[in-house]
Amino acid sequence: MANISRSPWLLHYDGSSCNGCDIEVLAALTPVYDAERLGVVNTGDPMQADIFLITGGINEQNKDVVKQIYDQMPRPKVVVAVGVCACTGGVFKDCYNILGGADTVIPVDIYVPGCAARPQAIIDGVVQAVGLFQQRLDEHNAQKRKEA
Amino acid sequence: MAEVINPQNILEEISVSDLLRRALELKKAGFRFSQAHAVYNSKDNKYELSYSFSDYSTYQLHSLRVVVDLDTVVPSITEIIPAAVFYENEMKELFGVKIEMISADLQNKLYRIEVDTPFGPKKEEA
Amino acid sequence: MGKRSVIPYGPQHPVLPEPVHIDLVVEDERVVEAIPSIGFIHRGLESLVDRRDFNQMTYVAERTCGICSFQHGMGYCEAVEHIMGVEVPDRAKFLRTLWAETSRMHSHLLWLGLLADGFGFENLFYQCWRVREKVLDIQEMTAGGRLIFSVNKVGGVLKDVTDDQLKFILATMDEVEAELKVIKETFFEDYSVKSRLVGVGVLTAEQINALGAVGPFARASGVNVDMRKLGYAAYPHIDFEPITSNDGDCYARCYVRMMEVFQSIDIIRQVIAKMPAEKDLAVAVKGNPDGEYFMRVEQPRGEAFYYVKGNGTPNLERMRIRTPTFANIPGLCEMLKNTELADIGLLILTIDPCISCTER
Structure with a gap:
C-alpha cells in the first residue's frame, strides 16, 4: 500500500469574514473551476479532514471554535488561510472585536491573498496544500516505520 | 416611467415617558417595526435612540427619537413589539444604554465581545 | 407528550458556509422552540467611523457582506449624498442600477443552488452555480472584481461600461434566460422538489406584519413590499412590479x-435600452457631511437600512447598517416552531440568511 497516495479531504470554516471568500471557496468547488478534479473532496466533518481552509479573521467568540476544529483534525494536517482577512485581519484589522488573522490561534501553512480571494488563487492554494500534505504524510509514515 | 412612492421620512422627537405610548399607537396604526439604533453624542454626552417604524403599503418611515442622559433608564418596547429584542440587546451591549424589562435580556451576551460598550462614552484613563 | 431535549445546531455545520448557532428545543422529532445565538462573525465594523473618513467608509461598508457588496456600497453612498445634497449624474444612476441587478441575480442563483443542495438535489445545485458564473463574468468584465468590486464612491461611480460591453451583457442575458427556463422547469415541475417544499414553514401575511419581515421572505406571504419603489438610483425610469405569492x-x-x-434580466434590458449617452460618471464632492439620513434600499434579501450621521468633520459620527437578515430572524424563529427536525436546514435556508451582514 506504500505507493498508493491518499485523496486529502477539505474542511471549510468561516471565521469572521464578509462571506465573499466563503462563496469563492464554494465557487472553486463547483463545475466551472472544479477543484475536486485535483483529488480533494469537500467534507463537513473535522474528524475526517486533512486540509483546513479558513476564511475571515479571528474574533473573541470564534477563536475557541477554530482551535477546537483544528485539534479535532487527525495528524498530519495542513491549514490554508484564504483571503486577506484570514491572513492578517484585512480591512477589519482595527475593529475592536478582531484579534487578527487565523495565525493568531492556529499555525497556518499557506496564505492565499485577495479580497475576495479569486477561485484561481484558491485552487493554487489547494494545489500547494495537497503537495505539502503528501510530504507531511510521507514524513509521518517514515516516522511510524522507524518507531515500529 | 414607474410609479415612485417616496414619502418624506418623519422624525418625531419624544420624551422617554412617551415612548411606550407612541410605539403602541404606531403599532395600532398598522406600522411594522423596522429597526432601532442608538447614537452616542459625545458633544452633549447623551444617547440618541431612534425607533423606526414603516408601513408596508405606503412605504412611510416614521422614526421616534428619544434623547436621554447616560444614566436614564429606558423602558423596553419588547412588551409591545417582540421583534425589537435583538435591537435592544444590541443597544445595551454596544452602547451601555440602560434598558429595563427586555423580554429576553441576554445580559450583554448577544455578541459576547471582550470590550465593554465599544460605542459608548470613552472611559477616563485612570 | 414526549421528553424535551435541546439540540445545539452549529456553528460549524454542512448546510451553510457561514457559522450560525441555534439551540433547538425538541420534543421527539418536533421542534418546540428555536433560540438563535449570534456573534461568531461580529467584527464591529461600524466602529471604524472614528478612524476612517466618510469616503474610505464606502469600502468598509462594501465589506459588510461579500454577496450584496455592491448594494451595501450603494446604500451608504446614497445616504451620504442625501445629507450633502449631491445630485448624481444620470449615467451613474443607471450603472448603479445595472450592477445592483446583476448582484441580485447572482445572489438569487446562489441561493437557489444552496436550496437545491439543501434538499439533496446536487445536480440542480451545480447547474444554478454554473449559470451564476456567467453573471459573475459580467461583473468581472465591467467592474474588475467578481464579488467585491468597489465601483461606488460618494458622488457617483468610478468605472464606465463601454457599448461593446453592454452588447455582451445583452447577449449573456439571452443565454442566461434560456438556461434558466430549463432550471425553472425542474424547480417547479419535479415532484421530489415539490414534496420537500410545498406546505413547509408556512407564515401568513399577518404573522409577517407582526414580525416585521422584509424582502422575498415577506413577498412570498403576499406582502407587496419592495424598496425599489422608493425610486433610488434609476428605478424611477424602470417598469417593474414586485413579485408576490400568497402561499x-x-x-x-x-x-x-x-x-x-x-425580473432582473428584464430590468437590465431596460437599463441598457435607456442608458443615457452623456459620459459624466461622478460629481466632485466638496466639504464634509453634516446631518443625518435614514436610507432604505432593496437588497437581494430585502430591505436594508442605513443610518448615517455626520458632524461636519471628515469622520462620521455614526454609521448604522440594519441588514435584511437581522429583520428576518424573528420570522425564522416563529417559522421553526412546530416543524420536523429534518426540515430545519431547509427552513433556515429559505430566509436566505446572510450571517456576515447581520453581525457586521
Missing part, C-alpha cells in the same frame, strides 16, 4: 426568488 411556504419563497431573477 407563504418554502415553495412560494423559491418561486418569488426564481421569478425575480427573470
